Structures are given as structure tokens and as C-alpha cells.
Amino acid sequence: MVALTAFTQTRRVLMSTALAAGLVIGLGGFRSFEANFAPSSDLWPRWQTHDATSTATIDASAWDRLIKTYLQPDPDGVDVFDYAAVTADDRAALQAYLADMAALTISTYSRPEQMAYWLNLYNALTVEVILEHYPVASIRDIDTSPGWFADGPWDQELIRIENEDLTLNDIEHRILRPIWQDARIHYGVNCASIGCPDLHLDAFTGANLEATLDAAAWDYINDARGVSITGDKVQVSSIYDWFFEDFGGTEETLIAHLIQYADADLAAQLETIGKLHESDYDWQLNAPEIIAAAR
Numbered sequence: 001m002v003a004l005t006a007f008t009q010t011r012r013v014l015m016s017t018a019l020a021a022g023l024v025i026g027l028g029g030f031r032s033f034e035a036n037f038a039p040s041s042d043l044w045p046r047w048q049t050h051d052a053t054s055t056a057t058i059d060a061s062a063w064d065r066l067i068k069t070y071l072q073p074d075p076d077g078v079d080v081f082d083y084a085a086v087t088a089d090d091r092a093a094l095q096a097y098l099a100d101m102a103a104l105t106i107s108t109y110s111r112p113e114q115m116a117y118w119l120n121l122y123n124a125l126t127v128e129v130i131l132e133h134y135p136v137a138s139i140r141d142i143d144t145s146p147g148w149f150a151d152g153p154w155d156q157e158l159i160r161i162e163n164e165d166l167t168l169n170d171i172e173h174r175i176l177r178p179i180w181q182d183a184r185i186h187y188g189v190n191c192a193s194i195g196c197p198d199l200h201l202d203a204f205t206g207a208n209l210e211a212t213l214d215a216a217a218w219d220y221i222n223d224a225r226g227v228s229i230t231g232d233k234v235q236v237s238s239i240y241d242w243f244f245e246d247f248g249g250t251e252e253t254l255i256a257h258l259i260q261y262a263d264a265d266l267a268a269q270l271e272t273i274g275k276l277h278e279s280d281y282d283w284q285l286n287a288p289e290i291i292a293a294a295r
Helices: 004-021 033-037 061-070 088-103 111-133 168-180 209-221 238-242 251-261 264-273 288-294
Strands: 159-161 164-166 227-230 233-237 278-280
Touching (some): 061 111, 088 111, 088 159, 111 209, 209 251, 227 264, 233 264, 238 278, 251 264
Parallel strands (some): 233 278
Antiparallel strands (some): 159 164, 227 233
């Protein structure tokens, strides 16, 4: 297993070398050179433990209240989080929620409760990281990961659960993706960027998990950040490029995934064009002042 920190460092070095040498070559179609260095799904086996018979539920109401207080629908379709408005009391409530989640023995819960737990935890930790360093223009400006080539906070150990120190990359790429193998995870985790699928207004629970992930997939794919068509050219989010294998590993399986959640008009266009041409992603912070400045 290659450590994710080492991956980040290697990616930065190789991409810098390739850029300097003019060697940035696409992989065909909409695939990019950068996709070679996206984190792989790398199972951390100890987190597979669960209790299929458990009926215990996890209380996410504190996180749910914070989302409903500070998440703002934007006229352009991007739901933004008002980091600047978070009060000291609500910051303390967020930290208390994270402490409560860290105190759980998550391996004793059912798989649906676990998945909801990890999705909420990833998103709450990300908001806490932004608040700790706010104001920032992008999460990529928070270079707190270890190593000389730190890029963002994703390899920083942020929380200790069942005597294990965890990073955001651990949660997404070593727990969520390899255990559940569900492409909708990419619509559930939010990296505090405009280009990312929005934070959902409701916290995940074991009971609402399926419906909420389906709704998140529909929302993103039918937004220009997910899929945008100009003439006969289809541009998709770089998420589909970076994590191509999670969507079936072929352009055909990815298009089929997009069509599954697309509205009738978009689905018809995708079926007619039958090809993807490019990808893009906006790393600006998902904050109202960033959206306002762009107008």
C-alpha cells in the first residue's frame, strides 16, 4: 500500500516535471493527465467490521441543525455555506458533535448507519477545517498535510476513532469507497468547493441514505457543474475523470450512469452525442462572498 501522503508528494513532483517538459497528454476523450495521480480506492480492512443485526441509530441532529442554519441556496444553483456567519457557540457545537462522533464505537453499527456516519463525519470535518483557517479562497490553500509538497488538508490527521488517527483521505478513499463501492459516495462527500456536489440540506442517516444519495446524484448531474453541453460537446466534472473506475471504468458505463440520473432532455442529448469531450472543476470556496465576487 502506498501512503496517501506519499501519493500527494509524488503527484506534485511528477505533474510539475510533466508541465515543465510540456508532457501533459490527455488519456483519450475527456480523460486528463492528472487522472493518473488521483487517489485510488485502497481498503483499510479494520473498518469492515460491522453488526448486520444492530438496530442502533446515530444521532446526527447537531450536524443537521448546523447545515440548515448556514447552508444557503444560491440563485445560480450552487448551495453555499456561510462560513463567515458561524457564531462561536455554533463552532463549539460543531466541535462537540465531532467529539461525540469520535467517542462512538462505529464498528458495532450496521452498514447503513456506518455509511451515513462516515459521510457526515467527512463533511463536518471539512467545515471545521475551513472555519479553523477562514478566510481562505480555496480549500487547496490550506496546506496542512505533512510533507514538503503538501497540497490541501486531506492528509492531515484530524480525528481519532477507535484508537486510530484518521485523515479526510482515509475516510473517503480507504473506508467509504472500497467498503461500499458505490459511485454515489462522490455526491455525498463535500470538499468545500464550488465545483463539488453541494452539501445536502439534510444530514445523512441510515434511514434516508438511499433517497438522499439518489437526490444528490440527480442534483449534481442536472447542474452545469456536473454535465454541461454546448452544441455537440459534452463537458463533465473532473470528478468523473479522477474517479473514472468508480463509474465503471469505461466511457460507456459513465454515460449510462449520467443518463440514469439525468432529466429527460439531458438524457436524450447524452444518448444522441454518446461521447464525452472534456472535464473541469472549480476549486473556489463554496462561500457566498466567492459567488458574489464572481458576478
